[in-house]
Amino acid sequence: MVVANDDALAHRLAAELRGVYGEQVTLVVPPAQRSVRPPVVGRTRATALFDRVSAAVNRASGTGNGNGNGGNGGGDGAALAGARVGEPPGSERVVEAAELTEDVLGDAGVERAAALALVYDDDETNIRAALTARRLNPRIRLVLRLYNRRLGQHIEALLDQASALAGAPLRAGAQGPGTSGDPAGAGDPGRDVYDASTTVLSDADTAAPALAATAVAGTSKVVQTDGLMLRAVERPPPAPGEVADPGLCTLALLSATANDPAGADGSEGSGSQGPQLLPDEGAVAGATGRGTVVLENVSYAGPELSSGRGVVPSFGSLLSRRLRWSFAGLVACVVGLAVASMLVTGERPLQATYLTLLDLFAINDPAIGEPLGRQILQLCSGMVGLLLLPVLLAAVLEALGTFRSGSALRKPPRGLSGHVVLLGVGKIGTRVLARLRELHIPVVCVEADPEARGLALARRLRVPVVLGDVTQEGVLEAAKIRRAHALLALTSADTTNLEAVLYARSVQPDLRVVLRLYDDDFATAVYRTLRAAHPGALTRSRSVSHLAAPAFAGAMMGRQILGAIPVERRVLLFAAIDVGGHPQLEGRTVGEAFRAGSWRVLALDTAPRGQRRAASAASSRGPSLVWDLPATYVLKPEDRVVLAATRRGLAELLGRRPRRRAGT
Numbered sequence: 001m002v003v004a005n006d007d008a009l010a011h012r013l014a015a016e017l018r019g020v021y022g023e024q025v026t027l028v029v030p031p032a033q034r035s036v037r038p039p040v041v042g043r044t045r046a047t048a049l050f051d052r053v054s055a056a057v058n059r060a061s062g063t064g065n066g067n068g069n070g071g072n073g074g075g076d077g078a079a080l081a082g083a084r085v086g087e088p089p090g091s092e093r094v095v096e097a098a099e100l101t102e103d104v105l106g107d108a109g110v111e112r113a114a115a116l117a118l119v120y121d122d123d124e125t126n127i128r129a130a131l132t133a134r135r136l137n138p139r140i141r142l143v144l145r146l147y148n149r150r151l152g153q154h155i156e157a158l159l160d161q162a163s164a165l166a167g168a169p170l171r172a173g174a175q176g177p178g179t180s181g182d183p184a185g186a187g188d189p190g191r192d193v194y195d196a197s198t199t200v201l202s203d204a205d206t207a208a209p210a211l212a213a214t215a216v217a218g219t220s221k222v223v224q225t226d227g228l229m230l231r232a233v234e235r236p237p238p239a240p241g242e243v244a245d246p247g248l249c250t251l252a253l254l255s256a257t258a259n260d261p262a263g264a265d266g267s268e269g270s271g272s273q274g275p276q277l278l279p280d281e282g283a284v285a286g287a288t289g290r291g292t293v294v295l296e297n298v299s300y301a302g303p304e305l306s307s308g309r310g311v312v313p314s315f316g317s318l319l320s321r322r323l324r325w326s327f328a329g330l331v332a333c334v335v336g337l338a339v340a341s342m343l344v345t346g347e348r349p350l351q352a353t354y355l356t357l358l359d360l361f362a363i364n365d366p367a368i369g370e371p372l373g374r375q376i377l378q379l380c381s382g383m384v385g386l387l388l389l390p391v392l393l394a395a396v397l398e399a400l401g402t403f404r405s406g407s408a409l410r411k412p413p414r415g416l417s418g419h420v421v422l423l424g425v426g427k428i429g430t431r432v433l434a435r436l437r438e439l440h441i442p443v444v445c446v447e448a449d450p451e452a453r454g455l456a457l458a459r460r461l462r463v464p465v466v467l468g469d470v471t472q473e474g475v476l477e478a479a480k481i482r483r484a485h486a487l488l489a490l491t492s493a494d495t496t497n498l499e500a501v502l503y504a505r506s507v508q509p510d511l512r513v514v515l516r517l518y519d520d521d522f523a524t525a526v527y528r529t530l531r532a533a534h535p536g537a538l539t540r541s542r543s544v545s546h547l548a549a550p551a552f553a554g555a556m557m558g559r560q561i562l563g564a565i566p567v568e569r570r571v572l573l574f575a576a577i578d579v580g581g582h583p584q585l586e587g588r589t590v591g592e593a594f595r596a597g598s599w600r601v602l603a604l605d606t607a608p609r610g611q612r613r614a615a616s617a618a619s620s621r622g623p624s625l626v627w628d629l630p631a632t633y634v635l636k637p638e639d640r641v642v643l644a645a646t647r648r649g650l651a652e653l654l655g656r657r658p659r660r661r662a663g664t
Contacts, residue, residue, distance in 0.1 A: 001017050002027075002028065002113045003028070003119065004129065005029070007119070008544075010027065011027075014092060022651070023557075031097070100132070114141060115140065115143065116133050116140055117143040123146050130159060130198070131159070138163045138166030139163070140196065142199070144198070144200045149202070156199070201548070201551060201552055210547050212439065212441075213234075215486040230562065230642070232565055236291050237291050247294030248295040248296065249295050251572060251644055253279050254275050254292065254568060255568060277570060278599065278649070293565075323391070323395055337380060341355055341377050345373075356381055409455065410462055411465075412444050412480050419441075419443060419483075420484065421446060422443050423491060424446075424452075424496075425447050425454025426491070428490050444479045445458050446468070447466075448469045450467055470496060471500070482507055486513065486514065487514070489514070498526060505537070509537060511537060518543065527541045550647050562642070576642050578639070579637055579638070580637035582653060591632065598649030599645035601642075602641075603642040604633075
């Protein structure tokens with residue numbers, strides 16, 4: 001396996017391939033003097049700030065700051081540290097190159113590799129390298145990191161077509177023996193099977209649903225790709241005497257306690273008290289007082305609809321409340337004058353209204369020689385007409401101002417409360433913002449860069465935005481942090497996220513906070529100290545690379561990874577695979593194929609093999625998806641199933657592949 005880049009996602013992906021799947025990895029990184037290191041901007045200032053908070057908490061509680069294992073990203077910080085350049089493990093080779101040229105790809109062994117992951121932050125760099133790699137090895141499996149969804153679909157089709165024209169058999173999901181680490185098919189000379197597919201993924205799309213669900217309790221965790229939608233929801237423990245709704249199936253049991261004494265709440269280091277992924281019926285029945293993550297729905301859905309009203313405001317938002325009341329008062333005056341005119345002059349209602357409007361606009365003849373009542377009504381109508389002029393002028397000016405501000409950023413309204421404050425609208429923040437608005441959750445964005453990519457989306461969705469440095473006084477107050485429900489700190493700088501969370505907690509101690517931190521050890525210390533300082537408030541630290549790496553690794557192994565959802569500090573994967581070639585599934589019943597803690601079959605795709613992907617993309621009803629499979633159903637080689645799996649469970653389902661020795 002070849003992984004190209006030197007950021008957090010690349011190192012986590014390499015560690016995942018080595019530690020979970022046991023694969024040999026070649027890591028292509030920039031030269032040492034040009035290497036782009038993890039984003040630790042202002043780390044010294046943040047560490048000093050955090051040390052002061054930690055010392056205060058330790059004095060109050062008598063506990064240490066907890067420098068144990070676990071931490072952000074599921075406790076694999078040690079494996080990640082082992083992947084650093086200059087300290088490569090035995091199963092990893094490092095190639096240094098300023099850019100991915102054809103010679104560099106050749107030196108990395110792309111011509112003999114089973115898969116290549118291009119995870120640079122720049123879409124153009126990844127596309128250029130993918131085109132070169134496909135030319136060098138039409139049979140290689142490509143995994144690209146692209147932020148542009150539409151471009152990614154076109155590039156995926158183009159590279160797959162190039163592979164097919166080059167003569168490489170293309171079978172999505174073909175994972176027979178000898179296909180991983182053995183591109184020539186040495187493991188089985190009689191089979192000409194290659195998985196030369198192209199998979200385009202986005203770390204932002206993978207992590208955004210998880211981050212949005214973490215910020216708001218009770219929201220669904222949705223995995224949606226190729227028209228297939230899986231919806232899971234986190235449910236609290238049932239009250240005494242109540243029976244929890246199991247949904248379609250129970251995907252996980254949450255931690256037994258909300259305050260893990262080990263400080264590794266929800267990680268693999270929590271032991272039996274931590275979350276249990278894919279438990280069996282006995283474990284679910286015996287798990288009293290524990291929350292669950294259940295599968296609610298598996299279906300085919302149409303393309304995602306754009307949320308928001310667009311830049312054109314609705315008619316009701318053109319005029320302020322005062323102006324609307326002013327117009328209502330004028331209409332009431334006109335109606336009253338018309339009724340009085342009808343009573344005084346004896347005219348019919350329509351004629352009386354007509355005369356009143358003529359008097360109102362001062363285009364009627366003077367009521368000389370008319371009865372006194374008629375003259376008084378004409379004077380009153382003229383007075384109302386004078387009041388009408390400034391109201392009409394104010395309405396015109398206000399409507400023009402509303403249209404003008406429709407293309408500008410909105411400010412948080414005065415009475416806003418119960419909203420989510422989103423700090424940072426870069427790549428990750430933009431996706432999270434879109435997800436929160438799809439859930440109809442009020443959001444206020446805070447961004448220091450006036451040219452940030454997410455501001456265009458915020459403007460289109462008419463989401464309030466506060467422009468300013470969050471570390472400056474008054475910025476979070478402008479975002480109404482005192483009345484907010486949650487704070488999502490998603491900038492790329494650890495110090496900014498930490499400082500914002502610490503200040504927000506000082507203003508509102510019970511505020512729900514989710515902060516994005518890169519360094520595992522630093523995130524562990526921050527997480528434990530915040531939990532100790534504010535035991536009654538929810539605190540979560542999340543790493544985008546931790547959430548995205550399992551999906552990228554699964555795609556490199558040939559799985560059609562649909563997505564991943566976090567279960568506290570662990571990750572549960574969803575994949576669609578062919579039963580053929582997997583002895584753990586083929587010929588077994590659904591009940592026999594289920595392995596607690598490893599994998600579970602969720603649904604069966606009954607459409608013909610060649611029509612599944614096209615049908616699901618073309619129609620919202622798509623192929624037939626059977627999700628209520630009986631436990632006695634026998635899985636056939638031609639079946640394609642949707643299953644949930646843990647990281648190690650997916651690796652075990654794949655099985656170790658025979659490796660080719662050097663020089664053979």
